[in-house]
Amino acid sequence: MKVQCSECGKEYQLQxxxxxxxxxxxxxxxLELKNEKQPTFPNETSDKKRDESKKPEKYDKIDKxxxxxxxxxxxxxxxxxxxxxxxLIIAFILVFLIIAFNGTGLFKDLVITNVTVxxxxxxxxxxxxxxxxxxxxxxxxxxxxxxxxxxPEKSSKNSIFLGKIRVTNLGGGENMHPDPKFTIPTNITPxxxxxxxxxxxxxxxxxxxxxxxEIYSSKQITVTL
Numbered sequence: 001m002k003v004q005c006s007e008c009g010k011e012y013q014l015q016x017x018x019x020x021x022x023x024x025x026x027x028x029x030x031l032e033l034k035n036e037k038q039p040t041f042p043n044e045t046s047d048k049k050r051d052e053s054k055k056p057e058k059y060d061k062i063d064k065x066x067x068x069x070x071x072x073x074x075x076x077x078x079x080x081x082x083x084x085x086x087x088l089i090i091a092f093i094l095v096f097l098i099i100a101f102n103g104t105g106l107f108k109d110l111v112i113t114n115v116t117v118x119x120x121x122x123x124x125x126x127x128x129x130x131x132x133x134x135x136x137x138x139x140x141x142x143x144x145x146x147x148x149x150x151x152p153e154k155s156s157k158n159s160i161f162l163g164k165i166r167v168t169n170l171g172g173g174e175n176m177h178p179d180p181k182f183t184i185p186t187n188i189t190p191x192x193x194x195x196x197x198x199x200x201x202x203x204x205x206x207x208x209x210x211x212x213x214e215i216y217s218s219k220q221i222t223v224t225l
Contacts, residue, residue, distance in 0.1 A: 002014075004033075004034040005025035011034060020032055108137035108205055109135065109209055111136055114131065115132075115195055115217040115218075117219065121184050129162075133175065133178065134170075135174055138172040142169055145164055145165070146197065160188055
C-alpha cells in the first residue's frame with residue numbers, strides 16, 4: 001500500500017494490514033493513500049509498466065507513534081505532578097514560617113519609647129503627657145488600650161489611675177504621638193509622682209515580647225493643691 005505525506009509529499013510503502021492513520025511522516029504530517037491515477041498515452045502504457053516492473057520500489061518505513069507518544073505523555077504527567085508537588089511544599093513551608101515567626105513575635109511588638117511630663121500639676125486640673133508609642137513588628141496591630149498611672153516610685157505598687165486612651169491601629173514600624181490630656185484626681189495626696197504608661201494594658205495583642213509594654217517617666221511631676 002502506497003501512502004503519501006499530506007504536508008511534504010514524501011511517499012511510504014505500508015503492509016496490507018497496516019493503516020495510514022497508525023503512522024506519521026518524519027515532518028509531522030499526516031499520511032494518506034496516494035492517488036495513483038495518472039494520465040497515460042496508449043503507446044506508452046506497456047513501456048511504462050515494463051520499466052516500473054524492473055525498478056525496485058524503495059520507501060522509508062517509519063515507526064508507529066504510539067510508543068513515543070505514550071512515553072512523552074507519561075513524562076509530561078510526571079513533570080506536572082512534580083511541579084504541583086513542589087508548589088504545595090513551598091506553600092506549606094511559607095505557612096509554617098509565618099506561624100513560626102508570629103509565634104516568636106517578629107510580627108507585632110508594642111513599646112513606649114518616650115514619656116515626658118510637666119514639672120508640676122494641680123489637683124483637679126488637666127495635665128498633658130507627651131508620649132511616643134511604637135510597633136517594632138512588621139504587621140499592623142489592630143485596636144488596643146494604653147493606660148496611664150501616677151506612682152510615687154518606679155513600681156506598680158500604690159499606683160493611681162490617671163486615664164486610658166484607645167488606639168485603633170498601629171502599623172508595622174510606625175510611631176504614634178497621642179499626647180493625651182488627663183485630669184489629676186482631686187483626692188490625690190500632694191507630692192512627687194512618676195507617670196507609668198502601659199501599652200496594650202488589656203492584653204489584646206499577641207506580641208513577641210510581652211515584657212516591654214510599660215515605661216516610667218524619667219522625671220517626676222509635683223502635684224499641688
